[in-house]
Amino acid sequence: MAWVWRRVGSLLPFHYFHAIFQKRRMDQVELGRHTIKSHGAALAKNHVHDWLILLLLVVLEVILFIIHPFYRFVGKDMMTDLKYPMKRNTVPVWAVPVYAVLLPVSVFLLVYLRRRDVYDLHHGILGLSYSVLITGVITDAIKNATGRPRPDFFWRCFPNGMEVYDKLGNVACHGEELIIREGYKSFPSGHASWSFAGLGFLSLYLCGKIRVFDRKGHIAKLCIIFLPLLLASLVAVSRVDDYWHHWQDVFAAGFIGLIVAAFCYHQFFPPPYDEEGWGPYAYFRALEETRTDSNLAHPPNGTSARPVEAQATNRQARLYRNTVLSPEAREECSPFDDVESGRR
Incomplete structure (x- = not known):
């Protein structure tokens, strides 16, 4: 030796x-060797259990959305902060998955068309999906358990403005059942949590792709990173302006969304400040295995x-x-x- x-x-x-x-x-140079055609089927098969659990999260999210929340005691003296007018949503519900899910997926596809890395595409979509769904389950579970009235609860409960209370002093609502039930789902904000979960994941993804922390001092890159977070913040602010949520609701929701997004992102990608933060872990493992096999075979x-x-x-x-x-x-x-x- x-x-x-x-x-x-x-x-x-x-x-x-x-x-x-x-x-x-x-x-x-090795980019372009791991495409959907060459490695997509094997990659999906390897993560079949992750996709099955994802479907279970979808079912759980639907159940949490349908069931009744906790109907918290609301007395007459508590109505002072609950008499804000009812308004339409500035950001409709259908728009949330568009900008929080479809927008990041579009970015993932653009990156794939440039680099032809199926690991990056698959893990980006899977990580994003888990980020928004785990956030959604946590948010709706807390919503139903807390039962906090919305700022416009008075007009949901008493649409004609005539207050009625039972012998215990609790509200005796005579409005529409669905509107009343929705009025007990103030904390935390679903719009805000989904926004920060999806766009927060996108921000971390872009941070790694454009190598923001490459120590070269190109601080203008931060503008790209903060843009998704700004959009999520504006959505959160709109929920307070529309009197659908208290400020504490959107603050807690944003915190939940960002924490879950960070956990899901780091499950598949190195930290953005890492030297190899531009690609997923699976890509570098496949690259090392390919080189090792090539050295042994030749x-x-x-x-x-x-x-x-x-x-x-x-x-x-x-x-x-x-x-x-x-x-x-x-x-x-x-x-x-x-x-x-x-x-x-």
């Missing part, structure tokens, strides 16, 4: 420069020792990058790593 390590040592300088300065270029000069040599070189390169790019990693290296790398 001694001659192998001497041979590796002679190759290390070239490999260091190749790994540091050309790794990203090599990854870009060893240079027909010698069986070359794959071992290549693996040792890759190990040395990773160790070199850790010590150069992360000084603190030098302290974490074991004595065996020091011996292998030639420092001892």
Whole structure:
């Protein structure tokens, strides 16, 4: 094995420069090899359980939307903040999935047409779907459990303006049943939570794709990242302006949507500030497997020792990058790593 390590040592300088300065270029060259036609069926089969659970979330969301909420006690002295006029939605319900789901999916498709990476397309759509549906389930579950009256509850309960209360002092509503039931679903806001779940996921996705945190100081990229969040914020504000929600409702909803979006995004993609934040984890795993299989199937000069040599070189390169790019990693290296790398 001694001659192998001497041979590796002679190759290390070239490999260091190749790994540091050309790794990203090599990854870009590999783009286009994982398309819907070549890998789509296998990828969908591998995630069939995720899609089945997604269907269960859809069913659960429908059930939560249909069932009755908790009818909270509303006394006469509580009506002071619940007498705002009833208004139409500035952002209709049907528009929410359009901008929170279809808009991000359109961006995913555009990226796919450019890079031909089915892993990016599949995981983007799957992560987005889970983001909005998990947020929807959480939001509607809290809505039904809380039963907070909307700011316009008075006119939902008493459309003719004549107040009626029972012997316990609770409201005795005489309006339409569906309108009254909807009046107990103020906290949190569904429009706001879905908006921040979908557009927050899109913001993280774009952040990685355009490499906002590449340390080159192109701060104008932030305008692209904040645009989806601005749209979600305006939708949330419209819910307060329309007197469908209190400000606490939209604030909590935005928080829920962003937290769920972050969890779902990081399930499939590296952090946006990561060097490989522009692609999904699955793409880099497939890329590594392809290169490993290629090295094993086609060893240079027909010698069986070359794959071992290549693996040792890759190990040395990773160790070199850790010590150069992360000084603190030098302290974490074991004595065996020091011996292998030639420092001892």
